[in-house]
Amino acid sequence: MTAITRIALVGCGAIGTSVLELLHGDPALKVVAIVVPAEGVAAAQKVAPDAQVGSAVPATGIDLVVETAGHAAIEEHVLPALARGTPCVVASVGALSATGFAEKLEAAAVAGKTQVQLIPGAIGGIDALAAARIGGLDSVRYTGRKPPQAWKGTPAEQGRNLDTLAQETVIFEGSAREAALLYPKNANVAATVSLAGLGLDRTLVRLIADPATTENVHTVEAEGAFGSFALTMRNKPLAANPKTSALTVYSAVRALRNRVAPLAI
Numbered sequence: 001m002t003a004i005t006r007i008a009l010v011g012c013g014a015i016g017t018s019v020l021e022l023l024h025g026d027p028a029l030k031v032v033a034i035v036v037p038a039e040g041v042a043a044a045q046k047v048a049p050d051a052q053v054g055s056a057v058p059a060t061g062i063d064l065v066v067e068t069a070g071h072a073a074i075e076e077h078v079l080p081a082l083a084r085g086t087p088c089v090v091a092s093v094g095a096l097s098a099t100g101f102a103e104k105l106e107a108a109a110v111a112g113k114t115q116v117q118l119i120p121g122a123i124g125g126i127d128a129l130a131a132a133r134i135g136g137l138d139s140v141r142y143t144g145r146k147p148p149q150a151w152k153g154t155p156a157e158q159g160r161n162l163d164t165l166a167q168e169t170v171i172f173e174g175s176a177r178e179a180a181l182l183y184p185k186n187a188n189v190a191a192t193v194s195l196a197g198l199g200l201d202r203t204l205v206r207l208i209a210d211p212a213t214t215e216n217v218h219t220v221e222a223e224g225a226f227g228s229f230a231l232t233m234r235n236k237p238l239a240a241n242p243k244t245s246a247l248t249v250y251s252a253v254r255a256l257r258n259r260v261a262p263l264a265i
């Protein structure tokens, strides 16, 4: 457990930059490579002058690939890394809502005899939900509440002006599968709750634009043989990207530290 884990970080935006800052000087985890699209290489090199920056994961010298980039990056970088045997940590869990994609990811990990780890990200209670599933779950409901501007560029804009919204408005109600199709950039939490619990079709999702909140509020209510729980997260957004909760960064760093810590929690 003392050797350094050499990380290739895919994506260097709001999450990636904060992860880099928190890992700086870590004795066991070192970001040695950063992978971004060609137009982002110069900017990423400034953020991490010591790392090898490019548009592909280096073929050698990488022990772990960490994705904080978006759905396309999983197809482009995570699948090939898994297939050649490099373990991967993935933040863009919403990508697994696409039909057959979870199976594709699993098949790549099997081919490479390795593992892909999905981080809980912005949501808590995933350990409890996934454990409860083993005993049997009856219902799982997820509600996502965000400030109106966090829903810009989504179907929530149809038929309403998000800039002048006076009261909280339900913008979507349906299955996690439909939510992922209509709101792909906000699908990470719904997908994570679904994968840990009752799946995309049986997980009920409600999305709300609320002018009275400045936070990303996620609520999960689950019932089953274990009993029940209701969890509300009031997450502060990252300054660099208000669509992303700061907790996502901490979740990624926790996952990485747990991979090398003698005592993991």
Ligand SMILES: NC(=O)C1=CN([C@@H]2O[C@H](COP(=O)(O)OP(=O)(O)OC[C@H]3O[C@@H](n4cnc5c(N)ncnc54)[C@H](O)[C@@H]3O)[C@@H](O)[C@H]2O)C=CC1
Residues within 6 Å of the ligand: 010, 011, 012, 013, 014, 015, 016, 035, 036, 037, 040, 068, 069, 070, 071, 072, 073, 076, 077, 091, 092, 093, 094, 119, 120, 121, 122, 123, 188, 189, 192, 240, 241, 243, 244, 245, 248
């Ligand atoms: N699991 C969770 O709870 C959450 C997951 N996320 C996921 O994390 C992703 C990143 O979030 P932010 O850092 O806030 O976004 P951001 O937009 O600030 O940064 C994205 C970074 O990825 C890079 N990138 C984009 N496409 C790429 C590709 N194909 N290959 C390599 N790099 C690529 C961009 O150049 C940029 O550096 C989101 O797209 C989302 O999928 C975000 C919030 C919560």
Ligand SMILES: O=C([O-])CC(=O)C(=O)O
Residues within 6 Å of the ligand: 122, 144, 185, 186, 187, 188, 189, 190, 216, 235, 243, 244, 245, 246, 248
């Ligand atoms: O709160 C966040 O960080 C992002 C979010 O809702 C999601 O991607 O599902």
